[in-house]
Amino acid sequence: MSRRTAEPYKIKSVEPIRMTTRAERERAIAEAGYNTFLLKSEDVYIDLLTDSGTSAMSDAQWAAMMRGDEAYAGARSFYRFEQAVREIYGFQWMVPTHQGRGAEHLISRILIRPGHVIPGNMYFTTTRVHQELQGGTFVDVIIDEAHDSLSDHPFKGNVDLVKLQSVIDRHGAENIPYVNVAVTVNLAGGQPVSMQNLRETRSLLQHHGIRMWCDATRAVENAFFIKERESGYAGKPVRAILKEMMSYFDGCTMSAKKDCLVNIGGFLAGNDDAILQAAREQVVIFEGMPTYGGLSGRDMEAVAQGIYEMVDDDYIAHRINQVRYLGRQLVDFGVPIVLPIGGHAVFLDARQFLPHLDQDEYPAQALAAALYVDSGVRAMERGNVSSGRDQATGKNRRPKLELVRLTIPRRVYTDRHMDVVADSVRHLYEHREEIPGLEMVYEPPTLRFFTARFAPVKTACQVRT
Numbered sequence: 001m002s003r004r005t006a007e008p009y010k011i012k013s014v015e016p017i018r019m020t021t022r023a024e025r026e027r028a029i030a031e032a033g034y035n036t037f038l039l040k041s042e043d044v045y046i047d048l049l050t051d052s053g054t055s056a057m058s059d060a061q062w063a064a065m066m067r068g069d070e071a072y073a074g075a076r077s078f079y080r081f082e083q084a085v086r087e088i089y090g091f092q093w094m095v096p097t098h099q100g101r102g103a104e105h106l107i108s109r110i111l112i113r114p115g116h117v118i119p120g121n122m123y124f125t126t127t128r129v130h131q132e133l134q135g136g137t138f139v140d141v142i143i144d145e146a147h148d149s150l151s152d153h154p155f156k157g158n159v160d161l162v163k164l165q166s167v168i169d170r171h172g173a174e175n176i177p178y179v180n181v182a183v184t185v186n187l188a189g190g191q192p193v194s195m196q197n198l199r200e201t202r203s204l205l206q207h208h209g210i211r212m213w214c215d216a217t218r219a220v221e222n223a224f225f226i227k228e229r230e231s232g233y234a235g236k237p238v239r240a241i242l243k244e245m246m247s248y249f250d251g252c253t254m255s256a257k258k259d260c261l262v263n264i265g266g267f268l269a270g271n272d273d274a275i276l277q278a279a280r281e282q283v284v285i286f287e288g289m290p291t292y293g294g295l296s297g298r299d300m301e302a303v304a305q306g307i308y309e310m311v312d313d314d315y316i317a318h319r320i321n322q323v324r325y326l327g328r329q330l331v332d333f334g335v336p337i338v339l340p341i342g343g344h345a346v347f348l349d350a351r352q353f354l355p356h357l358d359q360d361e362y363p364a365q366a367l368a369a370a371l372y373v374d375s376g377v378r379a380m381e382r383g384n385v386s387s388g389r390d391q392a393t394g395k396n397r398r399p400k401l402e403l404v405r406l407t408i409p410r411r412v413y414t415d416r417h418m419d420v421v422a423d424s425v426r427h428l429y430e431h432r433e434e435i436p437g438l439e440m441v442y443e444p445p446t447l448r449f450f451t452a453r454f455a456p457v458k459t460a461c462q463v464r465t
Helices: 022-031 059-065 076-088 099-111 125-133 160-173 195-208 220-228 239-245 273-286 297-310 313-332 364-374 415-430
Strands: 091-099 117-120 137-140 177-183 211-215 253-254 266-270 346-349 380-382 403-407 438-442 452-458
Touching: 022 364, 059 297, 076 091, 076 239, 076 266, 076 297, 091 099, 099 125, 099 211, 099 253, 099 273, 117 160, 125 137, 160 195, 177 195, 195 211, 195 239, 220 239, 220 313, 266 273, 297 313, 313 346, 313 415, 364 380, 364 403, 364 415, 364 438, 364 452, 380 438, 415 452
Parallel strands: 117 137, 117 177, 177 211, 211 253
Antiparallel strands: 091 266, 253 266, 346 403, 380 403, 438 452
């Protein structure tokens, strides 16, 4: 008999949370325009909106913050941060940014010109916007299995080398500044990329003289999946697997708010000195000095400490298994989710959950709103709203995956919280035909999922406990 394990930490400080009434939640979601991003956190019971900046920091991280050197230039804290990146990721240089999109902004401005094409293993919202603002066009080269929520492919984040070669042949290597490979792939359901695929992609791109860049936001989770699923890696520590992964890239953008277990921070890292020089010039304009990049010294200390903590094998095993604990309950209930269960979240398949809704009635947005009303659990839409509109036609892109992301913050909630979430999702699934679609009543020009507002197509959600 396999024994159950517990969290690899003790709780030293607690933050009280309050369960609101259904009437309060109905009022709150209506005031928020049925957009969970616009809810006040004090009205949320269990917050699964994102794992970005929502981690619980360790006692060592809090202690490290007291060492923060707040010098405007050349702070000791920067050099500790830089050393951690070199040691764990293997890149020679690092430029701090306030968060991951700051790094995306820098690399896009440095490398992308109008007419450029940037292949990648599925889009990410802010990444694609930065590419488009520089005149570039994103092209999806992920394997087909990534768009199938029921596929059990162990590495659904893999780059399709045939698709990638076709893009190179069609546009020319000179028009591809880099290929962006995310590890793991958020919008595919937190799905990993295999080490073999990284090696093969690197070989193809080296042949054509094209850079290979990494979105390393959840690379530690990817390393865990390689350890678990790929031959030859079972006996290797996650720390070593991560470093091998990064060795195939020319550099990375990083949101430290995920893997690195902090509330703010990011960085751009790499090995090309020309890109470093350009990054140092650009970061001064948009972020801050090259040795702080929009972060305080204490922030950099917390990130540096978090980088060492994130590659602890016991920690990352628990992190992945807590996500699975929730996902397996939903599978047992018959709820349609993205399989295999990913690294940072459980993704509900809203098209299968709410088959009575057309995709232009925003079923994922509607399901996220209904979940909040039912239990106070805040989740995030990852479907038609997030995908945005086609620049040429002005129509919704209507992606194959219409998902609700139940994102698990690191070291924050217990499995009892996951039980509450599972019970609410099961209840909604049993009454799914009562959930109405939504219409968009306000749409911003970019990244509409953050601030768009909606109204029920017919009536407010009437699902009752």
